[in-house]
Amino acid sequence: DAEITQSPRHKITETGRQVTLACHQTWNHNNMFWYRQDLGHGLRLIHYSYGVQDTNKGEVSDGYSVSRSNTEDLPLTLESAASSQTSVYFCASRAVDTGELFFGEGSRLTVL
Amino acid sequence: TQLLEQSPQFLSIQEGENLTVYCNSSSVFSSLQWYRQEPGEGPVLLVTVVTGGEVKKLKRLTFQFGDARKDSSLHITAAQPGDTGLYLCAGGSSNTGKLIFGQGTTLQVKP
Numbered sequence: 001d002a003e004i005t006q007s008p009r010h011k012i013t014e015t016g017r018q019v020t021l022a023c024h025q026t027w028n029h030n031n032m033f034w035y036r037q038d039l040g041h042g043l044r045l046i047h048y049s050y051g052v053q054d055t056n057k058g059e060v061s062d063g064y065s066v067s068r069s070n071t072e073d074l075p076l077t078l079e080s081a082a083s084s085q086t087s088v089y090f091c092a093s094r095a096v097d098t099g100e101l102f103f104g105e106g107s108r109l110t111v112l
Numbered sequence: 113t114q115l116l117e118q119s120p121q122f123l124s125i126q127e128g129e130n131l132t133v134y135c136n137s138s139s140v141f142s143s144l145q146w147y148r149q150e151p152g153e154g155p156v157l158l159v160t161v162v163t164g165g166e167v168k169k170l171k172r173l174t175f176q177f178g179d180a181r182k183d184s185s186l187h188i189t190a191a192q193p194g195d196t197g198l199y200l201c202a203g204g205s206s207n208t209g210k211l212i213f214g215q216g217t218t219l220q221v222k223p
Contacts, residue, residue, distance in 0.1 A: 099143060
């Protein structure tokens, strides 16, 4: 069965360190998204991609970057982690025909 | 900036009660989706509505899209403990292809 996986599921890091969260999907979807989830804010869009070599900023993109070198992967990088980036991060891919988002299980990041 | 306001943010009820969750915006959306999320997992799609005034039913859950496509509601009849979770509405834009999420409604159904 097709799936979307995130790694690591949990990570603790220190302020100023670079962190990369991996996202891999086997749905063969062109559209992929990164969200962060914080209490009281729902899901906020960080970056998204509509295909290989395409990346776009979402509403909370400062301090984050993504790259799309193939269809399956959209890694999210925090260039210099800050305590405000402590959150749960969700990657998703979207089926174009139905518009349904398929989410990974999330990556919980703690920045000390 | 498109915003979706969900209410209430928290709801704790007894098994068997009915409830309604609202999702409101000043913006028009091309589609409106409802997701349910359980602790430690990603959200899972419940339903998509695309036509103003559309009503969809999923067992005890009834979803409605407002006539002007700016708001939506989720009504649960005779809630059960298994309905406990976080419910998220998400508005879709045909121009950008992005989905904007509401803050979510945490539902607890006590046996």
